[in-house]
Amino acid sequence: MLDILTGAISLGLLWAVMTIGVYITYRILDIADLTVEGSIVMGAAIAAKAISNGVNPFAALFLALFGGMTAGFATGLLHTVLRIPALLSGILTMIGLYSINLRILGRATLSLLKLDTVYTVFESRGMDRTSSTILLGLICVSAIICILYWFFGTEIGCAIRATGRNPQMVRAQGVNTNTTKILGLIISNGLVALSGALIAQNQTFADLQMGTGSIVIGLASVIIGEVLFGKKNFMSRLISLVLGSVIYRIIIALVLELGMPANDLKLFTAITVALALSLPVLREYLYPVKNSIKEGN
Amino acid sequence: MLKIQGLYKVFNPGTVNEKLALRNIDLTLEEGDFVTVIGGNGAGKSTLLNCVAGVYPIDRGSIVLDGIDITKMPEHKRAAFLGRVFQDPIMGTAANMGIEENLALAYRRGQKRTLKWGITNKERALYRELLGPLGLGLENRLSEKVGRLSGGQRQALTLLMATLKRPKLLLLDEHTAALDPKTAQKVLEETDKLVKEGNLTTMMITHNMRDAIKYGNRLIMMHDGQIILDIKGEEKKNLTVEDLLSRFGKASGEEFANDRVLLS
Structure with missing residues (x-):
């Protein structure tokens, strides 16, 4: 049981990097960005290919990060310069990435068995796979949270945050909202690809299909974090994303343990997210507004 | 300060919904002019302001502001x-951000945004000082989310943001129309104060004839995409609502038909 829990926590930390990326587009920019489904595979593919070609596993993480950023840039250009709706822009990049990812990998699956990964560095110092994953996950997640907390407090970061809420006002304050949207998409997809690279190295293979449904997993984690930990200040929101991602993995581990077939996981996740997103509506049905206005008020 | 020449704006050209929203607008504003703009629905008031602001590209003509040709300059530049x-109090601020963060965004209008902190302590002191005279108590709620403020408070804040960095031209698009009469009056007085103190060149759209007459040194009336009246100086000072209505009748050949304007 403890094994299941620590396994879920370690996986949750790696997926938390991706969850933070999804949060940037979904909540900060107010865009449901499907590029994610392709950029997570892209990150995995770049890292796997690089490592199998003898590149340092840590350098491979950075290559993946840059790859994801270019994917985000592509979606950003489609959405802003060519004015294609955000959802469709993401879908177009995602579909395009399928071919690109296949070219990077050269085949449907690339194994990293017996090759050095970022985790083997820790394992060689006597740690097991799970604890080295948790340690590296924590380092990555903390570094990303610190950098993002700083970045979204800068002049550029503030402009990006305002863009998602009120682009008209941001333009009136002299900011090019095309630039802020593109920047947000670049950062988001960079993180998603980094997450993909961490996951691929952890599971010791990159797979062309591993991105399917990842956007829903990201959204589920964002929403779990919000529901359980509220929407207080920015730092606590960032931390809630990590907790949301970890809790999502624990829930999945538990339902699998309870005997749900693994093939039903995606359906389970989709239904969970649909339920979570419809909570406000469901609440209206369950607790209709009572006539609480008293006479004379 | 502002020179608009031969401005035309067509919406939905080539469709059944084609509408010539502005036809051959010529307008020159002197430095420090406070112009009130009045007219019925669909007269082209907001379209004119949005063309100056760069929200819509124009179809013909030119707009020159303080010697700079801005005809083709993008909105954010x-x-x-x-x-x-704006008319809608929601439009002028970012609801998910604090009062000070909104002010800080406005404080950097026209500057390149960098990776420096989005807001400094020195600025906070300045904002407190500027918010105090509004009499809304906002100076003690700097970090509170703007989404929690009332419409009047948000409009007062937006007004402060618009003038925080002295603009060459202040554009007010019925900015008190969505407020209750008392709050509207307060925001208008604050507007007048800010414009006078800063000697700001201003265009203010209003649907209230009395306000249009009371404020500013010049009044233009629009009808059917054209400027049909331009009253300034002494003539503007002695203007009454009745004058305005009869002059509208003569200029347009129609009765002034806008309940919103007449009833207010």
């Missing part, structure tokens, strides 16, 4: 010269 307040 022109913003360096313009202060804007």
Whole structure:
């Protein structure tokens, strides 16, 4: 049981990097960005290919990060310069990435068995796979949270945050909202690809299909974090994303343990997210507004 | 300060919904002019302001602001010269951000945004000082989310943001129309004060004839995409609502038909 829990926590930390990326587009920019489904595979593919070609596993993480950023840039250009709706822009990049990812990998699956990964560095110092994953996950997640907390407090970061809420006002304050949207998409997809690279190295293979449904997993984690930990200040929101991602993995581990077939996981996740997103509506049905206005008020 | 020449704007050209919204507008504003703009629905008032602000590209003509041709300049670049307040209080601020963060965004209008902190302690002191005279108590709620403020408070804040960096031209698009009469009056008085103190060149759309007459040194009336009246100086000072209505009748050949304007 403890094994299941620590396994879920370690996986949750790696997926938390991706969850933070999804949060940037979904909540900060107010865009449901499907590029994610392709950029997570892209990150995995770049890292796997690089490592199998003898590149340092840590350098491979950075290559993946840059790859994801270019994917985000592509979606950003489609959405802003060519004015294609955000959802469709993401879908177009995602579909395009399928071919690109296949070219990077050269085949449907690339194994990293017996090759050095970022985790083997820790394992060689006597740690097991799970604890080295948790340690590296924590380092990555903390570094990303610190950098993002700083970045979204800068002049550029503030402009990006305002863009998602009120682009008209941001333009009136002299900011090019095309630039802020593109920047947000670049950062988001960079993180998603980094997450993909961490996951691929952890599971010791990159797979062309591993991105399917990842956007829903990201959204589920964002929403779990919000529901359980509220929407207080920015730092606590960032931390809630990590907790949301970890809790999502624990829930999945538990339902699998309870005997749900693994093939039903995606359906389970989709239904969970649909339920979570419809909570406000469901609440209206369950607790209709009572006539609480008293006479004379 | 502002020179508009031969401005035309067509919406939905080539469709059944084609509408000539502005036809051959010529307008020159002197430095420090406070112009009130009045007219019925669909007269082209907001379209004119939005064309100056760069929200819509124009179809013909030119717009020159303080010697700079801004006809083809994108909206976010022109913003360096313009202060804007919108009719809808929601439009002028970012609800998910604090009062001070909104002010800080406006404080950097026209500057390149960098990776420096989005807001400094020195600025906070300045904002407190500027918010105090509004009498809304906002100076003690700097970090509170703007989404929690009332419409009047948000409009007062937007007005402050529009003038925080002195604009070459202040554009007010019926910025008190969505407020209750008392709050509207307060925001208008604050507007008048800010414009006078800063000697700001201003265009203010209003649907209230009395306000249009009371404020500013010049009044233009629009009808069917054209400027049909331009009253300034002494003549503007002695203007009455009755004068305005009869002059509208003569200029347009129609009765002034806008309940919103007449009833207010």
